[in-house]
Amino acid sequence: MRTLKILTFSTLFPSSVRPTHGIFVETRLRELLKSGQVESRVVAPVPWFPASHPRWGDYAKFAATPASEQRNGLDVLHPRYLLLPKVGMTAAPLTLALGARAAVQKLIDEGFDFDLIDAHYYYPDGVAAALLAKWFHKPLTITARGTDLNLIPQYALPARMIDWAARRASASIGVCAALMDVLRGRGHDPARLHVLRNGVDLQRFRPLSPADMRADLGIDGAPLLLSVGHLIERKGHHIAIEALAELAKIRPDARLVIIGEGEERAGLAALAVRLGVSEKVRLTGALPNAELLKWYSAADALLLCSSREGWANVLLEAMACGAPVVATDIWGTPEVVAAPEAGRLVTRRDGPAFASAISELLDAGVDRLATRRYAEGFSWQATTEGQLELFSGIAKKVCHAT
Incomplete structure (x- = not known):
């Protein structure tokens, strides 16, 4: 079995200046890589901000985030995207995709021609990933994690964009069944809805006296x-x-x-x-x-x-x-x-x-x-096995289609 090449895409990913931000996405990826059957690069965009100063709080951390870094053996790119005041919620998917486009092209030019995009958090990240998948002619999976499906679809325009991305995705993944029930209730194909729960690191979290x-x-x-x-x-x-x-x-x-x-x-x-x-x-x-x-x-x-x-x-x-x-x-x-x-x-x-x-x-x-x-x-084992089966099946379908 050949090694699968996965592009992990999410704004929810740790960095050297925000080491716990989205750590659950990094953990799932690290557990997947332990299988030895997957190679991955990470594109984790951050909002553009002009300067780093403690008075700006999280915005200062955005500015201080390196353009690229390596975390726990993972190569991570942090392209910037424009997060516009007031209209940011509806414009974010497009500005996020545009901001990341050059970074994705760079990976391909350097020889990492990935098999699929594995996106995390349905909105705006999943919608942006669906745009990237369309532009680069790649299959896509999107993982829903919580408020992206139990809160954001209350807003009409984001809800329509989520539906578009779900139709574009080869598979949607929920960390719990309740999240996939949301997409099922919105009329999406049950065959493309999957539940792969988060696990827990049993070595990191263990009983002490x-x-x-x-x-x-x-x-x-x-x-x-x-x-x-x-x-x-x-x-x-x-x-x-x-x-x-x-x-x-x-x-x-x-x-x-x-x-x-x-x-x-x-x-x-x-x-x-x-x-x-x-x-x-x-x-x-x-x-x-x-x-x-x-x-x-x-x-x-x-x-x-x-x-x-x-x-x-x-x-x-x-x-x-x-x-x-x-x-x-x-x-x-x-x-x-x-x-x-x-x-x-x-x-x-x-x-x-x-x-x-x-x-x-x-x-x-x-x-x-x-x-x-x-x-x-x-443990993470069942989730890792589920990802390998799902990702391999998607990649095989693409190979047969071409």
């Missing part, structure tokens, strides 16, 4: 609850604080650690004060995986109070470290939390409902070894 980790992190009190993710409304960190306030009535030693950074930070801190739990809540900011490992191992449970999720990686990361989860019963989450040892699902997204589920989980007793064993059923 909870007592040792609590001592190392300077944590006292129990239970210790975590809420991990960007500090934005839909992640529901405010509900985690409300749940802690309810739980504190019967478990006054309970603590909550919120890991992440974002626009809601000041509001979350103010909410903790207003509910009288500020001394029980710690906001750490964003943390690297090595630190997350310690917190997951120290925690009694992870809370995920989101209003939307595709396949939330934090769920499996926590479970791989032995911490069960309490999560909103939405989208792909029931596909992850499907047994008592994994945790509990909450149908009503508010503080009291989460507090009740947390209390039920803790009263039943946390069996960290059972939770870890459950997570071990989510």
Whole structure:
């Protein structure tokens, strides 16, 4: 079997200045490359910005991103594209494709004449990739990951562009079945809709001694609850604080650690004060995986109070470290939390409902070894095998057609 050449395309990909941005895309690709049957180059565009200065925040990071780099053995190009104010949402697919076109041509000119484009995130990335696939006469797969299909199709023009890209793609991939149900409901061919879930790195995320980790992190009190993710409304960190306030009535030693950074930070801190739990809540900011490992191992449970999720990686990361989860019963989450040892699902997204589920989980007793064993059923092997079968089939069809 010949080596498949894959062009991975997404704005969701880590760089030297944003090392955790889109790390789930890089992880899936790295696991695929371990098969030895695939060769890949990555085109990960970033918005154009004129200068790098700390005062510009993420925009400064865009400017500081190198034009090309190598990450974990992967060659990555970061072409610039124009992200226009106000009209950016509707114009982004075209400006993204135009910005990346020269980089894709460069790869071909240098001898990497790829078999297919593997795009991640349906809008604008998947639509841009569909344009590139048309221009370069290449087949295409697009992976949906969450808000790209459970939120963006609410907007009429992006929805039409998503439908066009789905018709152009040889296959659409969802990290959970619920996302492919969206495309099925929009009338797309079920034969071209595939579910290839994310796995978890069982070596990177592994159980460490909870007592040792609590001592190392300077944590006292129990239970210790975590809420991990960007500090934005839909992640529901405010509900985690409300749940802690309810739980504190019967478990006054309970603590909550919120890991992440974002626009809601000041509001979350103010909410903790207003509910009288500020001394029980710690906001750490964003943390690297090595630190997350310690917190997951120290925690009694992870809370995920989101209003939307595709396949939330934090769920499996926590479970791989032995911490069960309490999560909103939405989208792909029931596909992850499907047994008592994994945790509990909450149908009503508010503080009291989460507090009740947390209390039920803790009263039943946390069996960290059972939770870890459950997570071990989510290795990357099945996803890698599914990709190889799908990509090989697409490449063979192209060969036969020519």
